[in-house]
Amino acid sequence: MAAPEVTAIIPVFNDRQALERAIPESLVILSSITEHFEVIVAEDGSTDGSAEFVRGYEAKNPRVKLLHSDKRLGRGTALNRAIRQAQGSIVCYYDVDLATDMQHLSELIEKIRKGADVSTGSRLLPESDIHRTGGREIASRSYNFLVRCILGSRLFDHQCGFKAFNKQKILPLLPTIRSNHWFWDTELLVRAQRKGFVVTEFPVRWRAGKGTTVRLKDVFSMGSSILRLWWQIHVSED
Template structure:
């Protein structure tokens, strides 16, 4: 039986030759008919020349070269398709996993398993790495098990083997081309009913690891979310969330005495005006996000920024947990803006949203004397200041978190006046949208302002898709507290939120169409 051992390689000029020799000696000792495939992925440090020389000197060494970097996952996919062995294994070039476990990889496949993977997180394993990396790994793998339904403990150990005939049909189903490839192939293998074996290994972290902890954690988490959204489990979760929203709305309608007569009080022309007015907020949000990115150091157009905001808001309407924020990072990645910098921009946006909403709330409370809501606003203010303090402390760090926090700090320092004005304008448009709907009910403008502010503070906690249900409860309660009829209060809240969500869905869909992308392309 022939075995193929793949070495995924990028800029490994200093150690590729030694690794190949170590693997050769071990395979020679095992007595297998073998080939070693150097899956060299667009290296720029001379690795390709070394790999070419090694392959020319030994027919058992195969060099697969890419002129441009495809990503570790894509390089592995190409190598597996190219492999001649009935058993295909891959190991990291840094040999972090003890090479002696290679025999166990092969034996697992020979014993009838379709997939075998080394594990640093099950009983019997011996692992040497910093505590923070160990903790990050455990949290990551826990999320994979919970959200993606995997039964394995360690998904990212670069020490795996496959029965080639079993794994080939799955390769084109794997969407990730980088580090998440390892996890995705294991999750798909389990879902397809392949037999997977996980066994403990001895593993020591290399001093020259290419894994960038914080940056890669952000990326990997986004891929977990992407894969979760594609699964049936996520659909059930979304259905449950929608059911909660419907239950809240139906209960609120029942207890408020809501009826058709309340809806009939709102002139359709007012609804049209509100829709048009609210549509303009996406341009304001787009201008603001463009300005934020500009202060961080990235150029983009206001139209593209508006479309990116609309798409992310659209996703937030239909999913809980503000998954749209992750999607926005991928939209802006289309313009070569790093995911981490987009998240920094989002943080700035959220800070100014919170500042604007708190400001409007305080103005309303001062005018109306609504002490009942003062505590909620003060809590929100405290949270905002804690966020700011945290950002300023983290900006001193030298890693990716420090870089992102520094970007947030820079945007705050350089763009404060403009961002305040744009944020207040955006939220005043939000208030006016609701005020137009409330005109038939003669609601005080400042009551509407407070109702919209409180509803959006509550909506910030992503319990239901788009805050549907919780938004209406908060706004209805605010209006009732200031003497408005419960059924009229609920009517305003219901129509206001329906307009905003509907406009968001329409503008988001049109933005997707204009950019000629699908949600699948972004996640």
């Protein structure tokens, strides 16, 4: 089998049910984009049978690979680990609930093929098509506004779980990322822009997954993470 051109990573924590749709749909969509691909399920200490489910797919299809952790590492650490082990020259990842329409996957990958170092879907561009509750919408727009103002990002949506990278360009950036959980996405995009990487953002169709809510402690965590990265970039790393 030829070396894969594309590695698709699906980060997973107790998402056994969502995997039943995510894996077969990934295989179908990726097959329409390239003959040479692999799917890595970055399973992060799940206790609901997610790992066992993926092992069943591994036995049937060599393109599906389980990257298991016995203990919870955090989403960011799990993604770092999977990117390092990816065989593809283009690495992408997306949320297991497939909240972003998978029909956008070809565009996400094509951006890298055409020279971008990072490509990312956006729920906050005028052309984006999204459905979510008012509370989440306000929190998301406020958060991304602060990232733009405080951290100097030129992007509009930093947390959309739908991104792709030129692996060779992104690997040296990974050791600089300190966040090991949800803020990883934002920190990577901010640091990539500061390094002068070509980062492209495009509108997507997105539907909120079930059971996702915004809590007061999440809002405080958002603000403190932004300020911590500002301090790291402008003070502690100078």
